[in-house]
Amino acid sequence: MRARNLGVVLTEVRRSGPVTRAALADATGLTKTTVSKLVGDLIAAGMVTETGTLRDGERGRPGTTLALSGGRVAALGLEINVDYLSACVVDLTLAVRLRYTQPVDNSSHTPVETLSHLGKIIHRAVDEARAAGLVIGGATLAVPGPVEGGLLHSAPNLGWRDVDVGGLLGTAPSTGAAPEAPRPPAAAGWGFPVEVDNEANLAALGELWFGSGRGDFLHVSGEIGIGAGLVIGGALFRGARGLAGELGHVVVFPGGPACRCGGRGCLEQYAGQEALLRAAGLDDPDELVRRLRDGDGRALRACERAGHALGVALTSATNLLDPGTIVLGGVFAPLFPWISGAAAATMADRLAAMRRAVPELAVSRLGGDAATLGAAGKVIQRIIADPVSHLAAAGAVPGPPAGRSPAGTVR
Amino acid sequence: MRARNLGVVLTEVRRSGPVTRAALADATGLTKTTVSKLVGDLIAAGMVTETGTLRDGERGRPGTTLALSGGRVAALGLEINVDYLSACVVDLTLAVRLRYTQPVDNSSHTPVETLSHLGKIIHRAVDEARAAGLVIGGATLAVPGPVEGGLLHSAPNLGWRDVDVGGLLGTAPSTGAAPEAPRPPAAAGWGFPVEVDNEANLAALGELWFGSGRGDFLHVSGEIGIGAGLVIGGALFRGARGLAGELGHVVVFPGGPACRCGGRGCLEQYAGQEALLRAAGLDDPDELVRRLRDGDGRALRACERAGHALGVALTSATNLLDPGTIVLGGVFAPLFPWISGAAAATMADRLAAMRRAVPELAVSRLGGDAATLGAAGKVIQRIIADPVSHLAAAGAVPGPPAGRSPAGTVR
Numbered sequence: 001m002r003a004r005n006l007g008v009v010l011t012e013v014r015r016s017g018p019v020t021r022a023a024l025a026d027a028t029g030l031t032k033t034t035v036s037k038l039v040g041d042l043i044a045a046g047m048v049t050e051t052g053t054l055r056d057g058e059r060g061r062p063g064t065t066l067a068l069s070g071g072r073v074a075a076l077g078l079e080i081n082v083d084y085l086s087a088c089v090v091d092l093t094l095a096v097r098l099r100y101t102q103p104v105d106n107s108s109h110t111p112v113e114t115l116s117h118l119g120k121i122i123h124r125a126v127d128e129a130r131a132a133g134l135v136i137g138g139a140t141l142a143v144p145g146p147v148e149g150g151l152l153h154s155a156p157n158l159g160w161r162d163v164d165v166g167g168l169l170g171t172a173p174s175t176g177a178a179p180e181a182p183r184p185p186a187a188a189g190w191g192f193p194v195e196v197d198n199e200a201n202l203a204a205l206g207e208l209w210f211g212s213g214r215g216d217f218l219h220v221s222g223e224i225g226i227g228a229g230l231v232i233g234g235a236l237f238r239g240a241r242g243l244a245g246e247l248g249h250v251v252v253f254p255g256g257p258a259c260r261c262g263g264r265g266c267l268e269q270y271a272g273q274e275a276l277l278r279a280a281g282l283d284d285p286d287e288l289v290r291r292l293r294d295g296d297g298r299a300l301r302a303c304e305r306a307g308h309a310l311g312v313a314l315t316s317a318t319n320l321l322d323p324g325t326i327v328l329g330g331v332f333a334p335l336f337p338w339i340s341g342a343a344a345a346t347m348a349d350r351l352a353a354m355r356r357a358v359p360e361l362a363v364s365r366l367g368g369d370a371a372t373l374g375a376a377g378k379v380i381q382r383i384i385a386d387p388v389s390h391l392a393a394a395g396a397v398p399g400p401p402a403g404r405s406p407a408g409t410v411r
Numbered sequence: 412m413r414a415r416n417l418g419v420v421l422t423e424v425r426r427s428g429p430v431t432r433a434a435l436a437d438a439t440g441l442t443k444t445t446v447s448k449l450v451g452d453l454i455a456a457g458m459v460t461e462t463g464t465l466r467d468g469e470r471g472r473p474g475t476t477l478a479l480s481g482g483r484v485a486a487l488g489l490e491i492n493v494d495y496l497s498a499c500v501v502d503l504t505l506a507v508r509l510r511y512t513q514p515v516d517n518s519s520h521t522p523v524e525t526l527s528h529l530g531k532i533i534h535r536a537v538d539e540a541r542a543a544g545l546v547i548g549g550a551t552l553a554v555p556g557p558v559e560g561g562l563l564h565s566a567p568n569l570g571w572r573d574v575d576v577g578g579l580l581g582t583a584p585s586t587g588a589a590p591e592a593p594r595p596p597a598a599a600g601w602g603f604p605v606e607v608d609n610e611a612n613l614a615a616l617g618e619l620w621f622g623s624g625r626g627d628f629l630h631v632s633g634e635i636g637i638g639a640g641l642v643i644g645g646a647l648f649r650g651a652r653g654l655a656g657e658l659g660h661v662v663v664f665p666g667g668p669a670c671r672c673g674g675r676g677c678l679e680q681y682a683g684q685e686a687l688l689r690a691a692g693l694d695d696p697d698e699l700v701r702r703l704r705d706g707d708g709r710a711l712r713a714c715e716r717a718g719h720a721l722g723v724a725l726t727s728a729t730n731l732l733d734p735g736t737i738v739l740g741g742v743f744a745p746l747f748p749w750i751s752g753a754a755a756a757t758m759a760d761r762l763a764a765m766r767r768a769v770p771e772l773a774v775s776r777l778g779g780d781a782a783t784l785g786a787a788g789k790v791i792q793r794i795i796a797d798p799v800s801h802l803a804a805a806g807a808v809p810g811p812p813a814g815r816s817p818a819g820t821v822r
Contacts, residue, residue, distance in 0.1 A: 146766060154765050216651035228731075232651060239733025240627035240643060243766055246730035251761070253665060254723045262764030263726065312665045315674065316727045319657035320639075322650025350662070353673030354565050355557060355654055 002038070003388040005030060009038045010047060010384050013066055018051045020063030039066060045391050046072025046135075047092060047383075068093045073383060073390070074129055076139035076192075077376030078118065079199060080165070082107050082157045082224040083273075085118050087125045088369070090376035091134060092383070094209060098128055099369065107158050115168040122169075122190065137383050137390045138192045140375035141165060142199040144225050146243045150196065156260035157225045157272075166196045197378070199371045200245050201236055204229020206374030207327055208236075209381075211366045216324030218317060219364065220247060220310075221371065222332035224273045230321050237321075248272065250313040270309030271339075273331050276302055285331055292338045303338040310339065311346025318351055318359055329364030336363040413449070414799040416441060420449045421458060421795050424477055429462045431474030450477060456802050457483025457546075458503060458794075479504045484794060484801070485540055487550035487603075488787030489529065490610060491576070493518050493568045493635040494684075496529050498536045499780070501787035502545060503794070505620060509539055510780065518569050526579040533580075533601065548794050548801045549603045551786035552576060553610040555636050557654045561607065567671035568636045568683075577607045608789070610782045611656050612647055615640020617785025618738055619647075620792075622777045627735030629728065630775065631658060631721075632782065633743035635684045641732050648732075659683065661724040681720030682750075684742050687713055696742055703749045714749040721750065722757025729762055729770055740775030747774040 005028075012027050013019060019027075025035045042048040049069035053062045070091035077088045083105055089098040100121065106114045118141075126136055143165055145155030152163045170189030203221040207213035208231050215234060221227045226248030230237040238244055248268040249261050256265025269275055273285060279302035282288050291299035314326060328336055328343075340361045351358045364370060383390045416439075423438050424430060430438075436446045453459040460480035464473045481502035488499045494516055500509040511532065517525045529552075537547055554576055556566030563574045581600030614632040618624035619642050626645060632638045637659030641648040649655055659679040660672050667676025680686055684696060690713035693699050702710035725737060739747055739754075751772045762769045775781060794801045 148767055153767060156764070237648070240735040241733055241766075241768075244731060244733040246733075246765070249730045249761075249765065250727040251723050252662070254663065261761075263761035312662050313727075316661040316724075317731055319660045320655060320728055320731050322652055322655040322657075324651040350660075350672075350674035353567070354657070354660065355652075356559055356564060357652075 003386070005034065006038050006041065006387045007385050009035060010042060010068075010387050013042075013048055014068055014384055017067035018054070018065035019067075020054055020065055022063050024066070041391075042387065043069075045387065047387060068384075070095050070097075071133060072135055073137050074134040075376040075379030075383070076122065076125060076129075076136050077142070077202075077372040077374070077379075078122065078139055078194075079142040079202075079372045079375065080106060080114060080118060080158075081142075081144050081199065081371075082155075084368075085114070085121055086369070086372045087121050088372045088376050089125055089129045089134065089136070090373065090380060092380060094377060094380060096210075096373065097132060097134065098125060099372075100125065101368070111160055111163045111165070111168055115165065119169065126190075136190075136192050138379040139190070139194045140202065140378045141169065141194060141196045142202045142371040142375045143196060144199045144223065144227070146246070147196055147198050148241060148243070152196065154261075155225075156262075157268075166194055169194055195378070197375070198227065198242070198245075199223075200227025200247075201229045201238065201242075202372075202374035202378065203227070203329055203366075203370035204231050204245075204374065205236055205377060206366055206370035206372070207231075207329065207364060208234065208374075209377040210373045211327070211329075211364055211370060212362060213327055217327050217362075218321060218323035218325075218359070219327045219329055219370065220314075220332060222271070222273065222328065222330035222335075223368070224268075226268050226272055226330075228317065230323055232323075247313060247317060250316050252309045252312050267309055267313040271306035271313075276306050276331075276335075279305060285334070289334050292335070300338060303335060304342045307339040307342030308346050311343040311350075314343060314359075315347050315350040318347065319354075323359055325360045325362055327362045327364050329366060329370050330368050333364045333367035336361075414797070416445065417449055417452065417798045418796050420446060421453060421479075421798050424453075424459055425479055425795055428478035429465070429476035430478075431465055431476055433474050435477070452802075453798065454480075456798070458798060479795075481506050481508075482544060483546055484548050485545040486787040486790030486794070487533065487536060487540075487547050488553070488613075488783040488785070488790075489533065489550055489605075490553040490613075490783045490786065491517060491525060491529060491569075492553075492555050492610065492782075495779075496525070496532055497780070497783045498532050499783045499787050500536055500540045500545065500547070501784065501791060503791060505788060505791060507621075507784065508543060508545065509536060510783075511536065512779070512783075522571055522574045522576070522579055526576065530580065537601070547601075547603050549790040550601070550605045551613065551789045552580065552605060552607045553613045553782040553786045554607060555610045555634065555638070557657070558607050558609050559652060559654070563607065565672075566636075567673075568679075577605055580605055606789070608786070609638065609653070609656075610634070611638025611658075612640045612649065612653075613783075613785035613789065614638070614740055614777075614781035615642050615656075615785065616647055616788060617777055617781035617783070618642075618740065618775060619645065619785075620788040621784045622738070622740075622775055622781060623773060624738055628738050628773075629732060629734035629736075629770070630738045630740055630781065631725075631743060633682070633684065633739065633741035633746075634779070635679075637679050637683055637741075639728070641734055643734075658724060658728060661727050663720045663723050678720055678724040682717035682724075687717050687742075687746075690716060696745070700745050703746070711749060714746060715753045718750040718753030719757050722754040722761075725754060725770075726758050726761040729758065730765075734770055736771045736773055738773045738775050740777060740781050741779050744775045744778035747772075 025032045051067045070093040074091045079086045086101040200221045204219035207219045228245040228247035249266040253265035257269045259266040280299040436443045462478045481504040485502045490497045497512040611632045615630035618630045639656040639658035660677045664676035668680045670677040691710045
């Protein structure tokens with residue numbers, strides 16, 4: 001009961017803070033005595049802080065206001081992608097405290113090498129967070145492929161298959177993609193739990209929590225691979241097995257070039273970062289943007305072609321998923337001015353007659369950071385909904401841990 | 412409160428019937444006195460019936476068992492498709508009491524003509540239902556195109572655009588596609604409410620309630636147009652505006668033949684009923700099945716080609732939606748033996764490397780009846796969840812109708 005109520009109070013503080021204890025009692029239906037005790041625990045745990053006083057209109061007595069504290073509890077967001085590793089630290093208020101990206105060609109390394117490299121980045125991030133007084137409550141690792149049963153099933157652009165990414169990182173295997181999984185995996189080597197989830201799903205959640213996504217949208221992660229995450233009514237749509245949103249393997253031309261996924265003519269073969277650079281005769285995405293700014297014909301044609309293919313795939317996606325808007329992220333964010341016109345025109349041609357509104361294309365403000373931010377944000381969401389599990393794991397709170405409270409008393 | 416509790420009790424009777432009043436009280440948390448009174452109202456309304464006696468194991472006293480009654484309350488399912496009109500009557504137990512399909516080329520008639528024709532079918536169905544002692548509690552009309560704001564926005568294969576189907580049928584405009592719509596539209600000409608919804612959505616619900624669909628599946632409605640409905644966790648996925656599942660306009664070959672939707676190379680142009688018959692050199696679907704049974708080469712090649720296109724579109728759909736299984740319905744049901752092989756092979760080629768399991772193709776046992784059954788089933792679901800609205804509309808119950816009960820007392 002206490003476990004559940006701590007989550008209820010903390011969620012209400014996030015929703016309506018700065019807020020008084022009296023207002024929290026009104027909003028949650030708990031007694032003022034209970035709220036005061038729970039708030040005391042949350043303050044002691046560094047999750048809530050007193051921010052000032054507010055005169056209560058009806059009763060006339062001033063009350064101390066409370067808000068989430070960014071001072072102690074934090075989360076680590078991690079990403080392995082084909083050509084970089086990245087990490088960020090986000091505190092309980094979703095303020096980004098650290099952001100770090102290292103370009104690496106992970107496709108030329110084994111999973112063990114890459115995860116050992118990522119381990120060094122984690123150590124560095126944890127040390128920096130600790131120096132700022134933060135305690136890492138958990139991590140989520142974004143990987144560029146479908147995650148099933150805790151395994152990265154297939155990341156064709158990395159050349160990885162059935163890799164137990166969580167296990168290699170020194171934690172118990174996790175089940176990031178299972179929507180029904182109620183608890184994070186047990187902490188092992190790092191002292192905090194690490195969950196593994198698909199990069200495109202986490203990028204969509206990053207866009208929802210940190211970016212411009214609101215309510216209903218499809219977030220497209222343009223990297224060497226292309227993924228997408230659909231958010232409907234503020235919730236991620238995962239499909240039956242957590243594998244929805246593989247936009248990169250939507251068929252654009254069925255007889256087109258072979259794709260690393262085993263198919264042919266997939267969107268990635270026309271609009272993935274490698275395909276785009278190849279068409280532009282370049283090997284550096286920054287150089288591509290410079291050429292586009294200079295009006296280079298070959299670069300412009302490469303983007304036009306990629307935009308057209310993206311428009312064909314998004315036509316199919318709109319017909320099937322009916323997203324509200326479409327947010328282009330990853331490398332599509334800096335390329336937006338040169339790629340979105342052809343994509344939007346293709347979609348308008350093919351969709352306008354069948355629906356009142358063709359989904360608008362918007363640019364992500366987060367670009368390539370969306371997945372790492374979403375990964376950290378997912379941990380914060382979990383901690384706020386269930387602070388006791390976190391506190392018990394961190395050894396920070398007296399009283400029985402959640403797992404040992406009598407089952408059946410919470411309805 | 413009473414309104415809500417009637418729905419709770421009726422839902423529990425459906426879930427666990429035959430069931431005693433005592434067991435209903437245990438399952439719902441209501442007192443036995445309350446349950447007895449509510450059950451009395453439901454029996455008086457013809458929704459529940461006593462079926463026998465059951466000795467209660469613990470107390471040793473026999474109790475009368477209750478179950479849903481199929482004897483009075485029923486729903487009307489209706490469908491306008493390109494080449495037929497159909498209707499069915501389903502009672503509260505989901506038993507099908509009447510099924511009626513009339514081949515008509517609706518694309519050569521105006522909406523007013525078609526709806527007047529459908530009106531005659533409704534009269535006949537209502538009369539037959541009445542003769543069997545049934546009272547129609549509501550109807551849902553399935554239409555072959557996206558429904559937005561109560562209007563059939565576009566049914567390209569009918570040549571209809573922005574048609575107020577519900578209004579033309581003599582009822583208030585309805586909002587079948589809005590998932591948040593809490594109440595059915597007010598009854599007008601027919602004495603019961605008529606809701607309008609998309610054919611493919613209703614066919615998926617028909618498969619869920621009457622067919623072989625369980626839990627997670629994509630139901631494909633193969634007609635002259637092709638639509639699909641995705642059911643995840645037993646609930647229909649509708650997308651942001653209720654327009655999800657337009658499988659027929661997923662792009663198979665971007666430069667392919669022009670489609671009536673305004674696009675090019677849509678799945679319908681390869682696997683829709685007209686395209687299939689044209690490729691086989693025929694104009695009757697039954698004749699196509701006869702030719703296939705006889706091993707006719709042209710008919711077999713037409714199905715092979717359609718199956719391949721279907722496999723390409725279902726590859727894109729699987730990548731985006733991650734359905735559990737895929738149920739082929741409508742004309743694809745009788746054609747399943749000749750179409751599913753090529754579709755499954757195409758999907759296996761393109762999907763097997765990226766996921767543990769490629770969705771299995773299954774045949775619908777309902778075929779072309781799925782949408783009409785789903786349409787009637789939707790009304791029954793609504794009546795069971797909210798029997799008071801139905802009883803108030805039918806004038807069958809004393810006491811204030813739900814809408815006038817004091818707001819705020821129900822939490």
